[in-house]
Amino acid sequence: MLDVPRWPLASLANAAMTDGTAAGQDGAALLQAWARVLTFGGGYNTNVVLMGTILLGISAGAVGSFAMLKGRALVADAISHASLVGVALAFLLHAALGQEERSMPLLMLGAALSGACAVASIEWIARNTRLSPETAVATISSASFGAGIVALSATRRVSGADRAGLDELIFGSTASMTSADAALMAILATTALGATLALYKVLTAVAFNERFARSRGLPVQLLDAVLAALVGAVAMAGLQAVGMLLVAALLVAPAATARLWTTRVAPMVVVAAAAGAGAAWVGASISAVTPSAPAGPLIILSAAATFLVSLLVAPERGVLSGWLRHRRLAAAARRAAAEAASGATSPAPSSTAPISTGPSSTAPISTAPISTGAPHTGPGRT
Amino acid sequence: MILRSREALAPLALRSLSVGYRGVPALWDVSWEAREGALTAIVGPNGAGKSTLLNAAIGALRPLAGETFFWGQSFADARSRVAYVPQRESVDWDFPVTALEVVEMGAARRFDWLLPAWARRGEAHRRHRMEAHSCLDELGLGAFADRPIGQLSGGQQQRVFLARALAQQADLLLLDEPFAGVDAETEDALFQRLRRLCSEGTTVVAVHHDLDTARSRFDDALLLAGSVVATGPAREALSEDNVRRAFAPTSPAAHQLA
Amino acid sequence: MTLDLMPMVAVTASAATLALLGSFLVLRRQAMLGDAMAHSVLPGLVVAFLLTGSRAAGPMFLGAAAAAALSGAAIGAIIRYGRVERSAAIGLVYTTMFALGVLLLELNGGANVDLDVDCVLSGQLELMFWNAPTTWAEVLEGPSLAGLPPQPLRLVGLLAASCTAVVAGWPLLRAVAFDAPFARSRGLHPSAASAGLMTLTILAIVLSFDAVGSILAIALLTCPPATARLLTDRMGPYVLLSVGLGAAAGLLGYLLATRAAPLLLGGSVDASGTVAALSGLGLLAAAACTARARRLPESQGADL
Numbered sequence: 001m002l003d004v005p006r007w008p009l010a011s012l013a014n015a016a017m018t019d020g021t022a023a024g025q026d027g028a029a030l031l032q033a034w035a036r037v038l039t040f041g042g043g044y045n046t047n048v049v050l051m052g053t054i055l056l057g058i059s060a061g062a063v064g065s066f067a068m069l070k071g072r073a074l075v076a077d078a079i080s081h082a083s084l085v086g087v088a089l090a091f092l093l094h095a096a097l098g099q100e101e102r103s104m105p106l107l108m109l110g111a112a113l114s115g116a117c118a119v120a121s122i123e124w125i126a127r128n129t130r131l132s133p134e135t136a137v138a139t140i141s142s143a144s145f146g147a148g149i150v151a152l153s154a155t156r157r158v159s160g161a162d163r164a165g166l167d168e169l170i171f172g173s174t175a176s177m178t179s180a181d182a183a184l185m186a187i188l189a190t191t192a193l194g195a196t197l198a199l200y201k202v203l204t205a206v207a208f209n210e211r212f213a214r215s216r217g218l219p220v221q222l223l224d225a226v227l228a229a230l231v232g233a234v235a236m237a238g239l240q241a242v243g244m245l246l247v248a249a250l251l252v253a254p255a256a257t258a259r260l261w262t263t264r265v266a267p268m269v270v271v272a273a274a275a276g277a278g279a280a281w282v283g284a285s286i287s288a289v290t291p292s293a294p295a296g297p298l299i300i301l302s303a304a305a306t307f308l309v310s311l312l313v314a315p316e317r318g319v320l321s322g323w324l325r326h327r328r329l330a331a332a333a334r335r336a337a338a339e340a341a342s343g344a345t346s347p348a349p350s351s352t353a354p355i356s357t358g359p360s361s362t363a364p365i366s367t368a369p370i371s372t373g374a375p376h377t378g379p380g381r382t
Numbered sequence: 383m384i385l386r387s388r389e390a391l392a393p394l395a396l397r398s399l400s401v402g403y404r405g406v407p408a409l410w411d412v413s414w415e416a417r418e419g420a421l422t423a424i425v426g427p428n429g430a431g432k433s434t435l436l437n438a439a440i441g442a443l444r445p446l447a448g449e450t451f452f453w454g455q456s457f458a459d460a461r462s463r464v465a466y467v468p469q470r471e472s473v474d475w476d477f478p479v480t481a482l483e484v485v486e487m488g489a490a491r492r493f494d495w496l497l498p499a500w501a502r503r504g505e506a507h508r509r510h511r512m513e514a515h516s517c518l519d520e521l522g523l524g525a526f527a528d529r530p531i532g533q534l535s536g537g538q539q540q541r542v543f544l545a546r547a548l549a550q551q552a553d554l555l556l557l558d559e560p561f562a563g564v565d566a567e568t569e570d571a572l573f574q575r576l577r578r579l580c581s582e583g584t585t586v587v588a589v590h591h592d593l594d595t596a597r598s599r600f601d602d603a604l605l606l607a608g609s610v611v612a613t614g615p616a617r618e619a620l621s622e623d624n625v626r627r628a629f630a631p632t633s634p635a636a637h638q639l640a
Numbered sequence: 641m642t643l644d645l646m647p648m649v650a651v652t653a654s655a656a657t658l659a660l661l662g663s664f665l666v667l668r669r670q671a672m673l674g675d676a677m678a679h680s681v682l683p684g685l686v687v688a689f690l691l692t693g694s695r696a697a698g699p700m701f702l703g704a705a706a707a708a709a710l711s712g713a714a715i716g717a718i719i720r721y722g723r724v725e726r727s728a729a730i731g732l733v734y735t736t737m738f739a740l741g742v743l744l745l746e747l748n749g750g751a752n753v754d755l756d757v758d759c760v761l762s763g764q765l766e767l768m769f770w771n772a773p774t775t776w777a778e779v780l781e782g783p784s785l786a787g788l789p790p791q792p793l794r795l796v797g798l799l800a801a802s803c804t805a806v807v808a809g810w811p812l813l814r815a816v817a818f819d820a821p822f823a824r825s826r827g828l829h830p831s832a833a834s835a836g837l838m839t840l841t842i843l844a845i846v847l848s849f850d851a852v853g854s855i856l857a858i859a860l861l862t863c864p865p866a867t868a869r870l871l872t873d874r875m876g877p878y879v880l881l882s883v884g885l886g887a888a889a890g891l892l893g894y895l896l897a898t899r900a901a902p903l904l905l906g907g908s909v910d911a912s913g914t915v916a917a918l919s920g921l922g923l924l925a926a927a928a929c930t931a932r933a934r935r936l937p938e939s940q941g942a943d944l
Contacts, residue, residue, distance in 0.1 A: 073728035074672070077735075121924065128931040130476050131866055134727055138671035139866050142859040143920020149855055149913030150897070157907050171742050246742075249735030256724045256732055294746050297739035304736035311722050319721045325405025326446075333447035336411040337398030404721070440825050458827075466825035473819045474669065478875045487815045487822070495828065498810040498876070530873035546822075 030289060037285040045182075049174050050284050052182035052189070053241050053295070057250065057280030059193035060238065061272035063230045064251035065258060066196065069207035069265070073255070074137045075228055077248035078122055079115035080235045081141035084148025084244055086114030087169055088155055095158045104181055107169070108188075108236045111244075115232050118144050172243025172296025174284055181240055188237035192230045196269075203227065204265050241284070243296035250276065253303035260307075260314040279303035391453065393418055393554040393585040394439065399448035401431070401438045408434045410609040412448070416554075416587050417602055421580045423590040423616060426606035427629050432589040433469065435606065436556050440466050452554065465552035467543045469559050475532055481542045482527040485514040488549030517545040521575065536563035544572060548579075555579070557588040561595075573599050596620055644898065646792045647765040651915060652890040653795040654848040655860050657802050659886025661841045662861035663879045666869055667817045668834075672727055673715075674861035676734035677838070678845050678854055680711035682741025685849065690748060695850065697794065704846045705839070711737050712838070765852060765911055768792060791851040798847055802840050806879070809833070814875055852912045859916030860886050863923045870926045889919040 033042075040047045067073055090110025094103060118140050125136040155166060168176055177185075196203070205213045206223050214220050231251060238247035258271035283299030312319050394416040401409040409431035416422050424432045437443045439450045441457045452460035465488070486494075489510050499507070518527055521541040531539060540560055547555055555576075561569050573595075576586050580601070590596045596603055596616060603616040607628040612619040665674045684707025688699040711733045718729040768789040806813065813833060816823045820830040841861070848857040868882035893915030901909045 068725070068728055071725055071727075073725065074731050077731055124931075125927050129870055129927050131869065131927075132669045132671075134669060135666055135671040135862065135866050135869075137727070138675045138862040139859070139920060139923055142675060142855065143863055143916050143923065146855045146859050146913040146916020146920065150909045150917055153910035153913065154905060157905060171746075246735055246739050248731055249739065252728050252731045252735070256718075256722065256728055259724060260722055292747055293743060297743035297746070300735060300739040301743065304732070304739070307732065311718065317721060317723055319717065322404050322721050326402065329400075329402045329405050329407060330446040333398075333400035333402070333407075333411070333445075336400065337447040340398045340411060340413060437821075442821055442824055461825070461827050464825070466822060468819065468821040472821060477667065477818050478869075478873050478878045479814065479818055480874070483814070483875075484818070487811070487819070487826075490811060490815075490826075495812040495815070496808055496810075498807060501807070532873065550826075 033289045034285060037288045038281070042285075042288060045179050046288055048179040049177050049182045049241075050281070050288070052177075052186040053174065053280040053284040053299070054277045055186045055193075056189045056234070056238050056241060057254070057276035057278070057299070058273045059189040059196070059276075060234050060247075060250040061254035061258070061274070061276030062196045062269050063192055063227075063234050064253075064255035064276070065265075065269045065272045066203045066207055066227055067231050067251055068255040068259070069204075070224075070227060072227065072231070073252045074134070074141075074248070075119060075122070076231050076235055076251040078118045078137050078141040078144075079228075079232050080239070080244040080247045082118030082144035082148070083111030083115045083235065083239065084170065085144055085151055086110035086112065087166070087239075087244075088148055088151030089114070091155050091166060092151065092158065095155075104184060104240070108184070108239065111239060112232055112236055114144070114148075115235065116229075119228050119232070168243070169239055170243055170245055171294055172239075172241055172246060174241050174287055174295040175291065177240055185237045185241060188233050192233040192237070195226075196230055199223070199226065200269075207265075241280075241295055242299055243294075246296045246300045249300045250279070250303065253300065253307050254279065257303070257307045257310045260310045260317045263316070275303065275306050279306060391418065392416060392451070393453055394556075394587060395451040395454075396435070396439065397449045397451070399435070399438060399450060400446040401434050401443055402446050407446075407608065409438065409445075409606075412606070412610055414604055414610060414613055416585055418585050419580055419583050420585060420601040421576055421599070422585075422587045422602040422604065423596040423600040424587065424604045424606060425590055425593065425596050425620060425628075426611070430606040430628070431608055432606055433558050436466070436558055436587075436589065440464070440556065463553040465547040465550040465555050467547050467555070467557045467560060470536070470540060470543065470562055472558075475534075475539055477532070478530060480528050480530055481518060481523055481534065481538075481545075482511075482514055484531060484542050485517050485545045485549050486511065488517070488546035489513040514545075514549055517549040518542075520548065521545045522571070537565050537568035540564050541568065541572065544575070548575075553584055555584060555586045555588075557586065559589050559591065561588075561590065561592070569595070593620060593625060643769050644765075646768040646789050647911070648891065648894055650765065650768055650792040650795050650851045651856070651894045651911065652887050653792065653799045654844070654852055654856065655864075655890030655915060655919075656883050656887040657795065657799045657844045658841075658848060658857055658860035659864035659882045660799075660802050660806060660879065661837060661844055662886075663865035663868065663882040664813065664817060664837050665841070665861060666865035667875075667878075671862045671866070672730045674841065675858050676711060676715070676730045677708050677842060678858040678861065679734040680737035681705075681707050681842060681845055681849070682854070683707050683737055683744060684741075685846070686741050686744040686748075690744070697847065697850070700850070701843060701846045704849075705842050707737060708838070708842045768851070791847065794847050795851060798840075798844055802844070805836070805840065809836075813837070852915075855916045856912035859919050860889070863916075863919035864889060867919075867923045867926045870923075870930045885922060886919070889922060890915050893918040 036042055037046060037050065040050065042050070064073070064076070067075060087107045087110050090107050093110075094106055122133070122136045122140050125131055125140070126133040131139075152166065202213075202218055202223060205216070205218060206220055206227075210220055213223075234251060235244075235247050238250055242250055254272040254275035255268070257275045258268045261271055262268050279299050279302040282302045284295045287293050287295035287298050310318070313321075315321055392415040396412050396414045399409060399412045400407065408429075412431075412435065424435060426432050434443065438445050439457070441450075450457065452464060457464065491510070494507070494510050499511075515524070515527065518524055521544060523538060523541055523545065526534060526538065531542060534542065540563065544557075544560060547557070560572065564572065576588075580586055588600075590600070597620050600616040602614065603619040604613050605611040605619050605624055605628050611628040612621075612624040662671075662674055665671055681704035684703035684705070685700055686703075687707075688703025689695060691703075692699045714733045715729050718724050718732065719726055722729070724732070768791060812823075812828060815826075816828060816830045816833045823830050845854075845857045845861075848854075864885035865878075865882040867885055868878050872878045872881055894911050896918065897911040897914035898908045901907070901914075
């Protein structure tokens, strides 16, 4: 059953933790062990898995940026939820053919097929019925996950086959990853990243103005499908490390973080990739030294923490700066109101566009100068 | 605050009203009064704050500063005398209700908001339904009463909204783009109906986007571009000169769109 | 009477309740919000469980409600300040909350057997088996009544309460769902109405979690209403149909999983998953029957 050599990450880390220090469980030692893993000193397998996860984070950030710009952030959610059916069916098929060993590429192929079916049915429902795309995503992803759970419960009836890791695909676990698994993940993630960078220009054009892109002769529908395939590739790559219920967040969180910091595409992709890599690095390494904590949730929580901090302090779209701007503006507005009430002709607080008032001699018409309280900064769409 | 007598009379009076979205001003220091019994257009470029003005007036948006009075009262106190019709795009026209059910929302008073129709008997309920029916008839939609609203044309949908406002029997109508997506014939019918309301003493304030009809069909106009550009009789307030200033690229609204 | 009468009652009642409350979410095009609520109550449930050490409904509901309120506020704040598109904000918040819940569960995994990841997904229907009395004499004797599991009764009670609330506030709920700005101008409180519905929804999710797991909750909040939405244009029939489809999916799915599957596969399969999948199949069938050619949606360029 265990023909494939395995060096579970967690036990390696445990060993690293306990050797040397007598009190391996105490906090300082844990931090020390974490620092060692963070700096790639955690052993061969640990490093391979960590590197693979970081690559996953990078490509999730880049692909997620375009998915978000296109308003398709939740397609990842549907693909990953639907992948359980494919995984379980592929497993059943594999077992029916008499194979006992788990084959990760086959499971991923099954996942990809069922994910593609889910995306196709969502697109079809959104285009051909009155249901909104959001409803289509919510229904298809939950129903197909239900079907996946049914298929998964059927795998329990198959005796003899190696079910190890099947349940772990739901919530993700790096602890049981072999270096071959990590290599597969890295290859998929790198391919998706490479394709995204190669298609950077056309994807940007389609994300910003579909009609314009179409008028320029770009195959918009094909590019939509390509983007969905890239999202699917990242979701498949992240299946094992992050888990199918959480991998969608890896595509959404870094992209949303990047969007808080910049309004241009190129920096957004870079920042998102960096945020994804950082979250993967921190999450996977913490998981390596605390065996009971699975990597998937840790990676997602790291990504969410980055987003939260950005949401608070980002200069243009941050909560703090928005609140300060609002307060300044409200104070200026109150001043203007007070001046108007006292009868004084109120000069504009800081007029960007002072327009000379025409002499309003025609009796019933009252004209007032145009004034704005604050300089119009930022993207002014309301 | 002691109100001057004119404020007490005006159906709608704004006092130094300023509204901002996320720290960006949408409406700045607007003081204005609607004339009783007049048909008034609110005109301005996109992003001039026209809808914002209506939303702030009825308390759906919290202003940065300033106050709104309806006959000298707050909106909460004058609520029963004011009918508000939002933009047509603000609702989902695929929603499973019939035209009559929409208009009944306008005719509903207090306890009409409870219990479905089949559970209610009695005189009050029958009257409420009759009122809704007659408002639909008045706008020529009697035959469509039981039609789901999704099956109506754009113009018919606007008429359903106006019928709902009529059913409220209000003294002040606040309409947000009531002529958007309406064909010329329907527009004419709607104007005639609004004109009759005004002659009966109702005040109508409508956000409007077409300058020509704003000049020819409305009594008064409020020209907005972030703040007030001009007010007064429609033809004079919407003079070429004023309009050019409001739509000029240097006006705050134009600046925001850039 | 059969041993699994109570699980059957629980699945059906929970399916009907979720479909009823979900029909308002789908009407307001907030299907994803139901999905989000069902995912994001998990950390609340786990914290409540860890604090009290029991699966009592009261603390669990409080924990879930707190978690749901937190995520609702977070979604609102992210949309408002971060200018992140709605579905992305929802996806971000609920996966984060779910990740937190999973992490808390796993960290305490060894310590308890009552609340683990599997029962979160599929519930614990098998705990509801009940030796129903077969004769009146047995009913009168009482001991079997005392062994009646509480979850199905709670679910039936919630179904009754939800129906009452929806019927009592029908015109109000309809007006608020159709045109919230107008409703507000009439002095109704759209946010209070949706908070009320949301409270019932969270209660239904919590009780369903306990009984049938989260998959069922999520699928039934969205699939039966979406199916009903395709089949009718009147609100009364829509809500009734949604409840009927939900209950039918619940009952049929349970019977398929426990009665038909053993004949075909030699053993029963997961019941809540079957119910969820069945409701999805119903939607696909309805979509195939009612599909109409639609204009391509207007390009939705991103607004950076």
